[in-house]
Ligand code: BES
């Protein structure tokens with residue numbers, strides 16, 4: 001009886017902690033036993049049903065000789081059948097079971113494969129509410145005439161449109177055959193031929209192995225414009241020229257990054273501008289960065305986003321975090337490389353300003369974060385990996401690398417980083433790997449510059465370690481001076497040299513305005529500089545935050561317009577947060593806007609904002 005109870009208990013525990021046996025904390029996959037090496041996708045994109053239908057064929061490498069089962073990640077997929085090749089020709093059915101759905105992680109698909117086949121085919125369709133896809137009606141596109149669909153797989157949404165091992169430790173090549181009856185152009189994170197015509201049928205091959213979170217697809221009324229020998233831009237026709245102007249420096253950015261960190265290994269580097277509901281600023285899908293249209297400011301002032309996504313071609317796509325606890329290896333390295341690209345392209349003044357802004361956003365976010373979430377190495381088991389998407393991974397990670405750069409000098413540090421990329425190209429790495437490399441290549445070879453306890457402090461403790469040197473910018477010091485003069489009534493708003501300010505200087509100016517600023521003074525700025533309704537999304541956003549905090553009601557209509565037009569989470573969530581924080585009238589205003597805007601938002605943005613209103 002006791003034995004039975006134990007057996008029952010063990011079974012029960014296994015079923016409530018289904019991820020505990022898997023090597024990745026956010027995946028059910030048994031990739032320590034069998035691994036996907038190649039994926040073939042054959043899918044129909046059905047805009048009427050908001051559904052992908054077809055099959056995914058997985059090539060398998062059986063690592064563990066005792067393994068007889070393949071466990072895949074899925075979420076909201078309808079599995080029609082699982083097939084394996086048979087000796088006499090036709091595919092035959094394999095036995096499988098689909099585990100209970102878990103809200104954060106989806107459903108494990110357990111396929112019984114006693115004969116350890118080389119390939120398995122899953123015939124399936126996606127749900128119209130797949131978390132990794134957004135289906136946009138024509139009304140939500142720039143052109144208003146054709147529907148649009150795009151994916152966002154990072155961190156764990158690939159499983160909602162493909163059954164696979166959704167863990168960044170697993171890399172595979174892929175090819176895809178994609179059809180749509182709307183005869184729109186499909187692009188993927190693979191080789192895209194710029195001369196492809198939109199006829200509803202597209203083929204792709206990705207010959208470099210990538211992790212699942214870099215699988216991407218977009219289908220819409222897309223046109224191409226070349227930016228250089230190996231770069232170009234896809235966008236809806238009405239957006240194409242503005243985008244091409246904005247991102248004209250892309251080709252040169254690739255050259256500059258190669259000079260620093262070695263060859264760009266992915267062939268072409270194209271950009272794809274999405275509709276404004278895209279939940280992020282950018283996504284480093286290999287060969288084809290996905291972008292929010294909100295970086296098209298008209299003056300090329302927000303192109304650090306391009307530098308960032310391009311940098312991922314080394315940090316992240318080439319050298320990948322082994323799981324999401326080590327996300328800082330992706331984003332901290334990328335933020336550092338981004339800043340080096342900006343410096344090489346636009347000079348150190350601009351790079352300094354952006355570093356000050358980065359450290360400032362870190363300071364603000366640290367004030368809100370639990371101590372445990374302030375260390376570079378995270379403990380995200382059982383949690384949504386998106387919880388790790390904070391300024392800690394980005395800006396604290398960046399700051400650690402900057403600190404090392406300062407201690408060792410660029411003659412030593414630059415080759416050190418370049419070698420990290422070369423040695424780990426197309427591999428997945430953990431913080432331990434980085435620490436071992438850092439110890440052997442820097443700490444031991446050049447003793448006395450960086451202590452081991454400092455390193456531990458950065459990696460495993462909250463806050464900013466004492467030895468970190470804060471960035472500074474002379475241009476910002478001037479802005480601070482002008483702000484103080486204006487606040488003290490020494491300089492009228494019209495006499496500020498603000499017409500010459502860069503976007504970064506404006507952001508600095510706005511950030512330093514006190515939350516108690518009288519409404520009349522907000523109005524004074526607004527009348528002269530037309531900040532409400534500003535075309536630059538970063539400036540508009542920073543202004544609206546201040547407008548809410550100071551109770552400047554004139555900005556209400558433009559805030560409503562901004563929140564209904566744009567679905568980028570970085571803008572939407574803080575604005576709603578500020579309104580909700582103030583309560584009363586402001587909260588009702590927020591609720592009324594959200595009721596209108598929510599249907600147009602991406603699932604990722606919806607989940608975050610829903611949470612806010614539920615608190
Ligand atoms: N890879 C990220 C976006 C991401 C991270 C999506 C985690 C899902 C989960 C991308 O490279 C990124 O960092 N985008 C930033 C822009 C950047 C300039 C800080 C963004 O979207 O805000």
Ligand code: ZN
Nearest residue numbers: 308312331334
């Ligand atoms: Zn990034």
